[in-house]
């Protein structure tokens with residue numbers, strides 16, 4: 001299925017040369033996950049070659065930033081390629097969703113659609129666990145790839161951490177623990193990585209993944225810059241006092257009794273450079289994509305595949321989420337179209 005370019009080629013010739021050297025590596029960790037000889041280790045948001053490469057070529061087959069055959073993968077996932085007017089990828093239905101469970105609403109980022117779908121799937125035996133991003137009190141909002149197998153763990157991982165979490169690495173935990181049915185939550189680059197592994201037939205890693213929830217993502221930020229230098233250093237805000245970080249035109253830090261706003265132009269100086277080469281805003285290859293898109297208390301949901309549609313409509317029928325037509329929020333829909341185009345154009349410019 002794969003092109004010759006991604007055949008038996010060494011890590012040095014493929015990923016090191018064409019992805020890392022060119023600044024295209026998103027740090028997803030897929031190459032580290034699939035290397036059958038453990039030649040790669042993950043550190044400083046990138047793969048590091050720690051043993052002589054055995055030239056099996058598997059890392060290049062899996063890397064979403066190396067020779068990514070988008071139209072073939074669209075055909076593989078959706079049975080067709082996108083049409084030129086499908087600005088944010090192929091979909092079946094658009095909706096606004098909000099959790100009905102108060103506990104979820106207290107912890108989630110927007111409308112809690114992601115956490116609700118994960119808990120609905122867990123309670124109904126569709127999954128035995130979910131790959132999510134959790135942070136600890138010692139380093140608030142710094143995400144760790146986590147395999148959550150209980151209601152509590154999924155709930156604890158709710159909410160957005162605007163820093164990079166290589167969730168792909170937690171697939172190894174699912175394999176180790178022999179968890180057979182797993183949901184995957186990730187950023188667009190990670191959804192592309194999973195689809196490339198599926199397309200390449202790397203069954204061992206993808207068989208447990210039952211559905212993919214893709215987050216909309218403009219970019220991730222650098223923790224040392226945004227959190228340490230700016231929020232703690234310049235603004236004097238203790239991260240343990242921050243209840244929530246959200247972006248709604250500005251970056252908003254919700255504290256106990258006030259909200260601190262950081263203009264996006266200021267926050268963006270701490271954006272990860274490698275995100276500038278990513279052209280996918282809305283996780284265009286996920287089963288279900290989600291974003292906040294300026295909404296308050298609702299998640300904008302893009303249902304893309306039949307699998308995604310079945311899960312979403314069952315959660316809706318069971319009353320786990322309430323929904324509204326997306327057409328009720330033209331601003332969000334316009335923003336989705338605008339940000340999708342902007343990210344694609346910007347990535348092409350940077351790649352020139």
Ligand SMILES: Cc1cc2nc3c(=O)[nH]c(=O)nc-3n(C[C@H](O)[C@H](O)[C@H](O)COP(=O)(O)OP(=O)(O)OC[C@H]3O[C@@H](n4cnc5c(N)ncnc54)[C@H](O)[C@@H]3O)c2cc1C
Pocket residue numbers: 107108109110111112113114115116132133134143157158159160161162163164165167185186187215216217218219220221247290291292293294299300
């Ligand atoms: C880095 C980042 C940038 C984003 N940028 C935008 C944007 O520009 N525009 C927009 O509309 N939406 C953006 N989003 C998506 C948005 O913040 C919400 O995640 C989305 O609306 C779902 O809300 P929810 O209440 O349904 O999710 P919740 O129910 O709160 O669930 C969120 C899920 O995402 C997981 N998660 C949190 N942080 C990460 C992370 N860093 N990596 C992987 N998984 C994570 C959590 O573990 C949880 O399972 C971004 C998300 C991230 C992580």
